[in-house]
Amino acid sequence: MSLMMIPFLLSLALSAGPTTPADAGSPQPRPPSRGKAGGKAQPPPDAGVPEAEAPKAPFRWDIPGKVIWVQSPGPQVSDGVPMNLELARTDWPLNAVVQHIMESFRKAGFYMAPMKEQRSPTTEPMLTALDVEKLLAYTVIFQENADKSVTLILGVSNMSNYKPPGTTLSWAPLMPGAEGLTRSELEGAHLAVYATPPGTTEAQVLDYYRTALKPVGYEEDPDEKGRFRRGTELLIIGTRTEENRLMVSLRHRQGGAASAP
Known part of the structure; x- marks a missing residue:
């Protein structure tokens, strides 16, 4: 799976929370019973300190059918959110697998938005629950x-560590007017x-980076445009x-072969 899928999965996770009326998605918990009208709730005989509820068992992926687990990227981080990705393949038909995962x-007890609000970055079906x-x-x-x-891309994101994306990077410059910055690490x-701003062309992007990167020691590969080494x-x-906007992707890695002097 491409690294480009990571920002999409993060945006899906961020949109998983309840944003619609209670009756629009998963059933909401019922309020506690108040007993008979006019009556007063009585504690059971010899009632002491209420017993603590048993901790809820951690959720585990339940993939039906004959399952083959595929090598996957593993733990990653996107905008501060720890994200674990796994891949599995099952011999069950598509509709049956979707219904099984939904159930x-x-x-x-997870919250699920109505199906019409479940956005997918691809043409394949997608489910998100919180x-x-x-x-x-x-x-x-x-x-x-x-x-x-059916191959399943399974993502788990810890939203408690979410950090709103910044507007700069420590390892590369951004073009003026850049919007919607999303970052990942692996x-x-x-x-x-x-x-990029509307109307920006690929040639303008490359010209900007050639100008911005040369003073800090980067040299462009003469045989492959857009590939810079330092x-x-x-x-x-x-x-x-x-969607009629030019998107720029930046990939940075340390420890590769040094360029020839």
């Missing part, structure tokens, strides 16, 4: 394969994505168009 979320007690967001993207098996590598550091500049 497992309901049994766990454990409102632990502030853990669970996201699943379902990818149907040619043999009708095994010593950094990834950032942002939107000693053992590698910085790759990429662009793509999304």
Whole structure:
């Protein structure tokens, strides 16, 4: 799975919380019973200190069918949010797997927004649920394969550590007017994505970075545009168009082969 999926999963997790009326999504807990009208609740005989509730068992992914776990990126961080990604493949049909995962979320007591509000960064079905007690967001993207098996991208995000994204990076400059900055970290590598002002072209992006990076010691690879080196550091500049806006991706890694003197 591409690192570019990380910011999308984070945005999905951030949108998982209740933002609609109580009857629009998962059932809400009922208020406690007040007993008979006019009556006064009586404690049970020999009532002492109320017993503490048993701790809720941690949620575990329940993937149905014959399951094969696929090598995955593992723990990552995006804008300060610890995120764990796993990949699994099952022989169950797509609709059955979606219903099974949805039911497992309901049994766990998680909040789920109505299906019409469940946004997916791809064309595949997606489910996001929130454990409102632990502030853990669970996201699943379902990818149907040619043999009708289903690959599941499983993400768990600890939203209690969320830090609002800043407007600067310590390892690369941003173009003036940059918007929607999203950052991720994985095994010593950094990834950032942002939107440029309307009308910005790829040529303008590359010209900006050639001008901004040269004074701080970076040299562009003569055989591959957008690929800059400074000693053992590698910085790759990429662009793509999304909803009529040019998006810039920055990938930074230390420890690569040094460029020739």
